[in-house]
Amino acid sequence: MDMVPSSPKFYSSNLRGDIILLSTLLSHKQFEESQPKARNREHRPLALLHNIATVLTTGTIDSPAASTVIAVFSKISEDLMVSKLVIAQNMGPTGEGKGLPFSSSFTVSPIVCDTGSRKQALKNWNTIPSNFSAETHIQDTMNILKYISDAPDSEILELLPLLFHRRAILKFIWRIQNFTTHWIVLPFQLMMDHIDVILQHSDLAGDFIIPLGPAQVAVISRYGLVCEKLPTLNEFVPQDFHDSLYRISLTYENLAIWINIFINLWQMLVQATLIPKTSPSPPPDNSPPLPAYCPREDQPGCQELIVICLYISILYELQPLLKHLLLHPHITLLRALQNAEFNVRKAKSDGQSSRVILLTEVESEYLHEQDELHTDHVLHTLGTVLAWHTSSIALYHHRHSFSSPSIRFHQLHCGKMSVFHFSNEECRSVLKAVALKREWTEKEVSQLSKRARYLTIHAETALMGWIMSEQSSDSMDPDSIATGKKCCALCWDMHELSETELEDPIQFHLPGTHATFHPWAPPFGVPEAILVKL
DSSP states (O other): OOOSOSSOOOSSSSHHHHHHHHHHHTTTEEETTOOOBOOOTTOHHHHHHHHHHHHTOOOOSSOTTOOSOEEEEEEEOTTOOEEEEEEEEOBOOOEEOSSOSSOSOEEEEEEOOOGGGTTHHHHTGGGOOTTOOHHHHHHHHHHHHHHHHHOOOHHHHHHHHHHHHHHTHHHHHHHHHHHHHHSSSOHHHHHHHTHHHHTTOTTOOEEEEEEOOHHHHHHHHTTTOOOEEOSSOOTTSOOOSOSOEEEEEEOTTTHHHHHHHHHHHHHHHHHHHEEEOOOSSOOGGGOOOOOOEEEOSSOOOHHHHHHHHHHHHHHHHTHHHHHHHTSSOOHHHHHHHHHHHHHHHHHHOOOOOSSEEEOOHHHHHTOOOTTOOHHHHHHHHHHHHSHHHHHHHHHHHTGGGGOOTTOEEEEEEEOOOEEOOOOHHHHHHHHHHHOTTOOOOHHHHHHHHHHGGGOBBOHHHHHHHHHHHTTTOTTOOOOEEEESSOBOHHHHHHHHHTTTSSSSOOOOBOOOBOOOOOOBOOOTTOOHHHHHHO
16 A cells, blocks of 8 residues: 655645644554664764663653653753753643644743752662652752762762662563564574574684673672773773773683573563563464563562662673674574564564555664664664663763753743544545545544544654744754654654755754654644645
8 A cells, every 4th residue: 555645735624734644644654665763873962862861761550661752952062061951751632622733832941950859869769659750750860960960979870770770660671571572582592592603703702891890790700700800990991880890701612601691681680570471372384482571560679670780780781792792793693683583573464565564662663773784783672771771871971061050951841732633524535645546444534533633742843843943042052852762754854854944954963763653743833844845
């Protein structure tokens, strides 16, 4: 089925209505020719904002995937000093109404840092209620960012990952589940299965200098491996949570032990967070069963979370070794990883058309980036699980970025949106436009009308719209907008159009795109020229 309108005319009574209906029709779909794009990891301001957005990202019982995305915009100097930070959330309809469902205005409210409670959230990380609000977490995080800029100490380094994993425990577990079920066989096990081809690397052996703490050294030493403590600090190696640097060695003789560490660490994470789920029916054609897990009913307790964070920290520190093992993959390992991923996708396939691919939220986040090898994809997806630990370290390393006495934190709010009811005639006109020869049933028409009620102003789009509406202000210097995940196809298109369709072009830096569509509402402030192109 051809899902692309042949001409840019209105199908409903309004341009914004067209965008809402078309994005709803394409929801969770991706065109085969649309390539996911990675974020620019060399862009330092964007990387800093990405880390802030990551620790702001949490899940809820109703939505462990955290559909309420947090986006962050900032003015950042060349030395990464932050003077202004603006935070926005995804926004959906809040009530019934007759007008088109988009905000008519923006308001920016200050977030006042509470000096008395800056450390309180860190100290009380283990007493956090499960029903905390996004606003509470935003306030606590801003307090913490200001606090760590003034009072760096080792206790903070221990508490940061515990706090952020505790707050994001549901989404963290959701990502462990996604990684575990993304391949029909875990990548670490495939590495063990193909250890003979890895051993063929002429440059396999090597030393790695990494920061480790006593607990991390103890875990690695259980496997009979030696962690050699270095007598002096190497100023060129960044320090994470620990003062001591260790040398670990990879040899042809201990390769199996290192791979086994990755397997065991992941198995322990799975055991601490997930339970196996029995498949209702055996797979056809004697194919291997799909890996199936669901989160435990009880969330990990405080002591369990401390152990979980220990395992995560070891996986984080061992990333250079894992990257080295996957640097020059043998073709048989690449094919094994490809087949393990393909078999899962094939089992979930429902006979989609060749051009339009239907994707779940998990799959859209895990799509291969352009020119990404299957071994690189392992590192990419593992990084989504390690995200809160990685960002905790990065924010502490860049704590000076928040030390300016004049730094200001703000939250962007859109005006309230109403639930807008599209008529069956409007929905039918859109459906006919995208597939002229198809007969649409009344059920399909009414389903589109119903689904269009669940549109969203995406957080990064709201920030772009706000910046465009304030474009004439001399104080505006738009640079980077970050979220804890990649943006959708329309957010990416809008950012590209801002460079070509505006009289005064604006260059935004966004965190890459998974090139997938979602129900999407244009915010206030977006010029009509851009909406027409969309």
